[in-house]
Amino acid sequence: xTPQPQSPMRKRATILDVxxxxxxxxxxxxxxxxxxxxxxxxxxxxxxxxxxxxxxxxSRFAKGLVQGARTSxxxxxxxxxxxxxxxxxxxxxxxxxxxxxxxxxxxxxHGTASAADAAARxxxxxxxxxxxxxxxxxxxxxxxxRRPVVSLDSPATExxxxxxxxxxxHAARLGLDHLSTSGCRNIVxxxxxxxxxxxGRSAAAAAVAAETGIQLTRIQADPSxxxxxxxxxxxxxGGIRPxxxxxxxxxxxxxxxxxxxxxxxxxxxxxxxxxxDGIPLGELLTPELTTLSLDLRAVGRAAVxxxxxxxxxxxxxxxxxxxxxLRHQLVLRQSA
Amino acid sequence: xTPQPQSPMRKRATILDVxxxxxxxxxxxxxxxxxxxxxxxxxxxxxxxxxxxxxxxxSRFAKGLVQGARTSxxxxxxxxxxxxxxxxxxxxxxxxxxxxxxxxxxxxxHGTASAADAAARxxxxxxxxxxxxxxxxxxxxxxxxRRPVVSLDSPATExxxxxxxxxxxHAARLGLDHLSTSGCRNIVxxxxxxxxxxxGRSAAAAAVAAETGIQLTRIQADPSxxxxxxxxxxxxxGGIRPxxxxxxxxxxxxxxxxxxxxxxxxxxxxxxxxxxDGIPLGELLTPELTTLSLDLRAVGRAAVxxxxxxxxxxxxxxxxxxxxxLRHQLVLRQSA
DNA sequence: GAAGTTGACGTGAACGTTCACGTGCAGAGC
DNA sequence: GCTCTGCACGTGAACGTTCACGTCAACTTC
Numbered sequence: 001x002t003p004q005p006q007s008p009m010r011k012r013a014t015i016l017d018v019x020x021x022x023x024x025x026x027x028x029x030x031x032x033x034x035x036x037x038x039x040x041x042x043x044x045x046x047x048x049x050x051x052x053x054x055x056x057x058x059s060r061f062a063k064g065l066v067q068g069a070r071t072s073x074x075x076x077x078x079x080x081x082x083x084x085x086x087x088x089x090x091x092x093x094x095x096x097x098x099x100x101x102x103x104x105x106x107x108x109x110h111g112t113a114s115a116a117d118a119a120a121r122x123x124x125x126x127x128x129x130x131x132x133x134x135x136x137x138x139x140x141x142x143x144x145x146r147r148p149v150v151s152l153d154s155p156a157t158e159x160x161x162x163x164x165x166x167x168x169x170h171a172a173r174l175g176l177d178h179l180s181t182s183g184c185r186n187i188v189x190x191x192x193x194x195x196x197x198x199x200g201r202s203a204a205a206a207a208v209a210a211e212t213g214i215q216l217t218r219i220q221a222d223p224s225x226x227x228x229x230x231x232x233x234x235x236x237x238g239g240i241r242p243x244x245x246x247x248x249x250x251x252x253x254x255x256x257x258x259x260x261x262x263x264x265x266x267x268x269x270x271x272x273x274x275x276x277d278g279i280p281l282g283e284l285l286t287p288e289l290t291t292l293s294l295d296l297r298a299v300g301r302a303a304v305x306x307x308x309x310x311x312x313x314x315x316x317x318x319x320x321x322x323x324x325x326l327r328h329q330l331v332l333r334q335s336a
Numbered sequence: 337x338t339p340q341p342q343s344p345m346r347k348r349a350t351i352l353d354v355x356x357x358x359x360x361x362x363x364x365x366x367x368x369x370x371x372x373x374x375x376x377x378x379x380x381x382x383x384x385x386x387x388x389x390x391x392x393x394x395s396r397f398a399k400g401l402v403q404g405a406r407t408s409x410x411x412x413x414x415x416x417x418x419x420x421x422x423x424x425x426x427x428x429x430x431x432x433x434x435x436x437x438x439x440x441x442x443x444x445x446h447g448t449a450s451a452a453d454a455a456a457r458x459x460x461x462x463x464x465x466x467x468x469x470x471x472x473x474x475x476x477x478x479x480x481x482r483r484p485v486v487s488l489d490s491p492a493t494e495x496x497x498x499x500x501x502x503x504x505x506h507a508a509r510l511g512l513d514h515l516s517t518s519g520c521r522n523i524v525x526x527x528x529x530x531x532x533x534x535x536g537r538s539a540a541a542a543a544v545a546a547e548t549g550i551q552l553t554r555i556q557a558d559p560s561x562x563x564x565x566x567x568x569x570x571x572x573x574g575g576i577r578p579x580x581x582x583x584x585x586x587x588x589x590x591x592x593x594x595x596x597x598x599x600x601x602x603x604x605x606x607x608x609x610x611x612x613d614g615i616p617l618g619e620l621l622t623p624e625l626t627t628l629s630l631d632l633r634a635v636g637r638a639a640v641x642x643x644x645x646x647x648x649x650x651x652x653x654x655x656x657x658x659x660x661x662l663r664h665q666l667v668l669r670q671s672a
Numbered sequence: 673g674a675a676g677t678t679g680a681c682g683t684g685a686a687c688g689t690t691c692a693c694g695t696g697c698a699g700a701g702c
Numbered sequence: 703g704c705t706c707t708g709c710a711c712g713t714g715a716a717c718g719t720t721c722a723c724g725t726c727a728a729c730t731t732c
Contacts, residue, residue: 014718025682030720038680055482060460061405062718064397065687072440072461080426081616083419090416093443102461104408105441107429124396125408125438146391225620254620261622280417284561284590286597286622350688361712366690374710398688401717 013056021054022047033058072102073307074122076131076140079109082223082251083279084296085132088152091300092130099308119143128311130303134158148310148317150303153200162306162315162322164299168204171292171328175246175274176208176216178290178330182272184244187216190231190256192223192248201248201276223248228255236263243271244336250275250282250291257285257335272336276328287334294328302326349392357390358383369394408438409643410458412467412476415445418559418587419615420632421468424488427636428466435644455479464647466639470494484646484653486639489536498642498651498658500635504540507628507664511582511610512544512552514626514666518608520580523552526567526592528559528584537584537612559584564591572599579607580672586611586618586627593621593671608672612664623670630664638662 019029024047031039032047064070075092077085089105096103104125108118115133119140122129128147133140134154141149141160148161156163179187187209191202202218209216217240221231228247235242236259245260247253253275257267265271267287275282278293302324309315315322354365360383367375368383400406411428413421425441432439440461444454451469455476458465464483469476470490477485477496484497492499515523523545527538538554545552553576557567564583571578572595581596583589589611593603601607603623611618614629638660645651651658 016718026719027683027721028681031681034720040680043680052481057481057483058460059401059718061397061400062687063460063720065395065401065689065718066720068687069397075441080422080429083422083617086416086419086422086425089422089441090443090445093416093441094446097442097457102457103441105411105425105429105439106433107426109426110430121433121438124394124399145388145393147393225616258620258622280561281419281617281620284594284617284621286594352688362689363691363713364711367711370690376710379710395688398717399690401688401719402690404717 012059013051013054015056015058018047018051018054018056022050069127070100070102071127071311072104072125073304074119074126074129074131075103075105076115076118076122076129076133077105077107077109078115078132080107081109082249083281084249084251084277087279087296088300091297092304093300094297095301095304099304101304115140116143128307130307133160137163148307150306150310152299152303155200156323159318161310161317164302164306164324164326166200166294167325167327168200169208171276172201172205172208172246174328174330175276175292176205176212176214178332178336179244179246179272179274180212180214182244182268182336184272185215186242187214187244187246188235188240188242189216189218190228190245190247190252191218191220192252193220194223205246217242221252223252225251225255225258228252229259230255232256232259233263236260236265241265241271245271245273247273247275250277250279250289253289253291253335254281254285257287257289268334268336274330274336278328278331282331282333285335290333290336291331292328293331294326299326348395349387349390351392351394354383354387354390354392358386405463406436406438407463407647408440408461409640410455410462410465410467411439411441412451412454412458412465412469413441413443413445414451414468416443417445418585419617420585420587420613423615423632424636427633428640429636430633431637431640435640451476452479464643466643469496473499484643486642486646488635488639491536492659495654497646497653500638500642500660500662502536502630503661503663504536505544507612508537508541508544508582509548510664510666511612511628512541512548512550514668514672515580515582515608515610516548516550518580518604518672520608521551522578523550523580523582524571524576524578525552525554526564526581526583526588527554527556528588529556530559541582553578557588559588561587561591561594564588565595566591568592568595569599572596572601577601577607581607581609583609583611586613586615586625589625589627589671590617590621593623593625604670604672610666610672614664614667618667618669621671626669626672627667628664629667630662635662 015026015029019026032044093103106118106122116136116139123143129149133151137151137154137158137160150162151160152164189205221227260267267273275289275291278291282289282291351362351365355362368380429439442454442458452472452475459479465485469487473487473490473494473496486498487496488500525541557563596603603609611625611627614627618625618627
């Protein structure tokens with residue numbers, strides 16, 4: 001409360017400064033700060049007040065050293081700008097908070113950084129790591145040593161302690177079935193051009209198409225709305241008129257929607273569109289986006305749950321239980 | 337590499353375990369792990385390999401204790417689900433990463449938590465705090481003691497070390513001018529019903545309206561797209577037909593857009609709509625959203641910049657330089 | 673009035689690093 | 703042969719807490 005400048009004093013006050021100012025011992029200060037028993041109300045208040053005046057903040061390092069780590073988990077995410085990731089991050093933060101963990105975040109989207117860079121920064125600070133790491137999941141686990149890494153959407157062949165993957169065959173089947181039932185015969189799969197997690201979706205779509213005899217053309221773009229929009233505009237300008245579209249993710253689908261409308265194709269009339277992921281944004285588009293939806297909060301919860309098991313030893317590293325597969329669900333709205 | 341189970345061993349390996357395994361001293365292990373001089377290549381590699389095998393991870397607590405904190409900053413955000421906040425968070429993470437800081441995140445949106453709860457969790461872990469804290473900014477600064485807190489969008493009367501606020505009068509003037517110039521005479525301001533930062537926007541809009549003789553009706557809803565949609569639907573059902581709309585933020589504007597269209601009002605034909613914040617989502621809507629845009633990356637950069645000044649002492653706590661005011665810019669798209 | 677109990681406080685040790693030296697040894701230089 | 707230099711490595715101390723005990727007086731208890 002007293003605005004006491006004390007500016008020249010650059011060094012942090014320690015517990016001993018408080019103790020000597022109050023004329024008591026370290027331990028008594030500890031008792032006062034942590035509301036422990038064995039101290040009179042009077043002394044406790046005096047010490048607390050003095051501590052505040054001196055700007056005393058217990059060193060988290062000293063505390064952690066002696067008490068044995070409160071766990072903090074790293075969260076590595078490619079791009080907070082894609083609405084999918086904040087939804088995911090938010091559920092991770094919630095689940096972690098419930099367990100009393102804290103979350104150190106790194107967003108490696110800007111610049112040319114990769115998940116490995118993020119992990120290198122995070123590694124010295126955390127006891128475990130969750131993230132979208134493909135195709136560097138291996139490298140990240142190496143960086144983390146024995147500390148568990150849960151990787152999302154990377155092939156289980158990558159050697160992380162645990163992982164969550166998605167059943168893209170199932171998703172592709174749901175999506176393509178719906179489109180072909182709606183009469184589409186000339187479907188385009190708009191894929192992301194990023195090496196990483198994309199492979200799964202496009203491969204699954206191709207496989208399902210081949211199996212069911214659906215004609216499927218694959219085009220690619222950066223996984224952003226703007227790039228998707230441009231790609232579809234280009235496609236339409238080339239005279240190609242798909243009569244159905246399955247898109248890598250909802251954000252790209254939003255861009256595709258725009259481009260199709262601009263090209264004079266009605267959605268869903270001329271060309272139904274199905275997105276993937278189920279981000280809240282979908283409901284705000286016109287037409288509202290039909291999508292293969294993931295329960296986003298469940299994804300975060302599952303990731304944290306796995307980590308909990310791995311940390312506690314209830315789940316063994318790389319054991320079958322350490323890998324989960326989640327399924328998409330077709331949410332019908334207006335666009336298909 | 338060797339999958340050596342070693343599971344029963346629950347305790348972490350320390351530097352001494354590595355040292356004795358390698359037959360060298362602590363200091364030599366330190367030299368090997370940190371690529372320091374004064375060690376032979378041969379020994380370095382041997383130690384590193386051994387360390388990896390033992391799963392040795394240097395304790396961040398011990399390291400921090402002796403080296404004096406690498407700074408980590410807390411980031412408290414109400415709701416990652418509103419696309420505004422991830423954009424902001426992303427720029428904070430980027431700016432912090434550039435300085436070699438790390439970011440501990442807390443999202444206090446879920447449940448009934450407030451910024452103060454988030455700060456309580458964060459406080460023992462961080463050296464400084466950035467966040468949307470209103471109306472609990474005071475309380476948060478108290479929790480943080482002398483450590484600097486930069487609060488966004490809270491009145492400068494709240495006693496944080498620094499802050500960033502927005503010139504809502506300017507924004508309201510830009511928005512209302514544009515609407516009234518377009519011929520709107522019966523404008524609705526769709527406000528958030530959250531106590532916090534909302535006051536500023538609505539008060540500024542009211543003031544500008546009064547000053548310029550514009551007829552402005554204020555309605556309120558939860559700051560989400562769904563709630564805004566519902567509120568506007570209700571409004572329209574009540575027979576009230578606004579001929580122009582200024583909205584608390586872009587997310588709510590997206591909901592309003594939907595509702596207006598459903599109610600048979602053309603946008604911008606019958607009722608132009610202007611949002612606030614300038615989130616990327618705006619471009620994906622139909623019609624594309626005209627908005628009072630903030631340079632979101634600049635906001636994060638500014639916040640981290642302030643914190644940097646405050647931490648280094650270049651800027652004094654609560655001095656005039658510790659408070660910045662940013663301005664919105666009118667970005668004309670289709671909705672107005 | 674001796675023994676036990678309680679409350680309020682203090683002290684040594686330990687947590688796992690790094691820093692600032694110190695040591696020993698091989699070879700260079702004269 | 704002696705010092706000097708450089709290299710590879712080791713050792714005491716310190717960082718700021720908390721834990722597990724101690725201590726000491728005042729008060730009960732019978």
